[in-house]
Amino acid sequence: MTVTSVVEGGVQVAIGIERPPDKLLNGGWIANIGGYSQRLFASRADTLRNRCQRVGVTRRQHDGSTRLGEDTRCHCANPTTGASDDGDFVSQQVALVGQVAEDALADFEDGVYLVPLAALSDPMLVMQTIGEVVGLRPKPDELLARQAVAYLADKHLLLILDNCEQVVDAAPHISALLLACPRLKALVTSREALRLDGEQVVPVAPLADEAARELFIQRARAVNPAMELTPDDHGLLTAICRRVDQLPLAIELAAPWTKTLPLSALLERLSSPLDLLTSGRRDAPERQRALRETIAWSVRLLTPNERRLFGRLASFVGGATLSAVEAVCGDEVEHETAHETAHETAQMLMALARLVEQNLVLADRRQHEPRFWMLETIRDYAQEDLRASGELAMIQRRHVGYYAQVAGQLGRLHPGQDARDQQLTQEMANIRAALGWACEQRESALGLRIATPLGRFWYSHGAFDEGGRWLRTLLALDAEAGARAIQPHVRVMALYSLILMTLDQHDYAQAEALAREGLALARQHDDGAGVGNMLTELGHIAEARGDLDDAQAFFEEGFASFRVSGHEGAAGRTLSSLGNLARARGDYAQARHHLEQALAWARARNFSWAIASGLVSLGHVACEEGQPLRALALYHESLGAYRTLSNPASLAWCLEGVVVALAAVGNRESHPSMARLCGAIVGLRQRVGIVSAAEWAPFVQAQTTVQQAMAADVFEAAYQAGMALAPERSITEALIATDESARA
16 A cells, blocks of 8 residues: 655645646555645635535435546646636645546546545544445444445545544554555545555645735735736735745635735734734634634644644744754753653654644754744744743743854854854844844843854855844943943954954944954953954054054064964964055065965865955955966856855955956957946945945956946946846856956
8 A cells, every 4th residue: 555645834846736646546545635834724625525516526326425426527726826717715735636536537437535524523433424425324233444345345436535634543444444445545635644654745835926926816806806916016915925924825814905905014914914814704614714723723633742842942933953942942850860861852852743744843854954943824823822831931041042052153263164154044043033032131141142153154244234233232232231241252252243344344433443442351351362353453444544554563463462372273364464465565475475375274274255265365466466367267266165155245356356357358258247247246245235436446447448448338238237146146257257268
């Protein structure tokens, strides 16, 4: 026996195809169609039967049973949109079942039968209900299961067992029936898999963007035929559908509000969808007339342990690893033995597995450590559960404490940092939630434990605005506290991180004030690394102002402080600063010496951002020495590194060099690319709030040269197109241009 489960929520399959694969109908099988995300949000579980009766697809047999006959037609919904030909709404799950039934009619000589199970709560009644539907007349002196086997043994038919979630304990009886009746097939709709031997799970995702918008428009116009849409409404429709997780029932409940509210107002009020989506169709089952009741229908089936975990999981934003779930959601009980600890962990894992089985929680197992998350509508309900439990404050504090540890472990610069940065990117939603909580509670020490290690991450990813906001807020809260709550070296590191953000936004006065404060604090507490960092940044400020002698003195003193205090890694970064300063002085031999040392330091530690920026610095040296082909080779390598980074400002710095080198090569065919890259440089800097004009003289000259060589309207069109390029596309544009010029 083959058991095939088609469950919804999480992975995009099945709903985007015209029909389930034909091979699913070959051999004994069970298809479990409709996991939580759509099973709960289906319009009506009995829609298929009602529609079939309405269009004449069902007929009464002589024995009183209801059958979808082989000589009738099945008017079913379009499985992509969830809308039938005559405009009635049919859920995604019902549409998929309907398509299977329609396709199967010709394959089953004894027909297709729908067995509604929504009203049952006793698994022992499932076999009785099957018997009633197929026309079995039970005998009082014989076991019903034996009678069902005898009655169905030679029949070639398909059973559609609808709404099996509350009677899943009947699965062994269903399995036994199928094994005993080789020509009998069963299709089971349920929000969780049956867990039978040989079961194959085929997930079905929520609707795609286009299908969700089409369904919303259809249902909105059903109540408001005069509704008109403009091209600007496309984004609002997408945002509305995404806010309700693109679930058909939620869309059906939201769409009628367009008769009262404009789309923008509806989107705003959907910040609390459970409170707004409460007026479903009167002919729907009561549990599906309001989004809250639909979710409650499933939550009420949970055990106390499962429900407690369900609520605690709402503390996560954007999902969580298994380690995070164990740390935040476990019970803080001191166990006397390792066995007791292991038992508690196993109990929590079993509860988590049950939530995943029921699609209340979704799981991504593609990575080494699985990740778990909730659809936002489900999470909203779980948050209400968490508040009602009285555990909200405790779980929030655990959540913040855990992500303070994560930030400390992943944020510091270490060899192999790229992989850690990927983890930080994945956890950023949780980190933002933790920082928000710390600010709201005015817990500056805890907030700075999170924000300070992230300064390098924010800087290297060009997130100057976000990083600066968090750091300024938390440093101000710490200062307001009077007797500062954080250790001096932590405040020094926080100030250093904020200086990095401020410098790249060209606010030199503010950066200098922060550096002076940090330098005094670091010297007061004998913080060698802090002294080195502050001196290095004072050097950058002096260099930006044109005070090259002061910059040299600051860099050399900072380098010495790093070496004396044993911070060789930080000393490597200062070598890069000394190299760029030597280039500004025109001492290219000294510049190459320092920059090549800094690049070797970065390569030894596999720091992608330092490798990319080091290559760009050497490329700039080559440009100024009149070696454009060598410069293009260096830029080409750096562009490959930038593909793995997210730092628009640093990428713009690289593209400046590419334009300068292309201009020096003198290939007129590259002018359109150069014009687009000039626009891309401005667009990239605007992404991170930098609006000042380019300052590197060779680039300014190169841009002027290409602008004068092209017709004004042609240059402007290319320039504007470049401003709209995404970072990845601008990298591709630059790589193609460097390749073509190198070949020329």
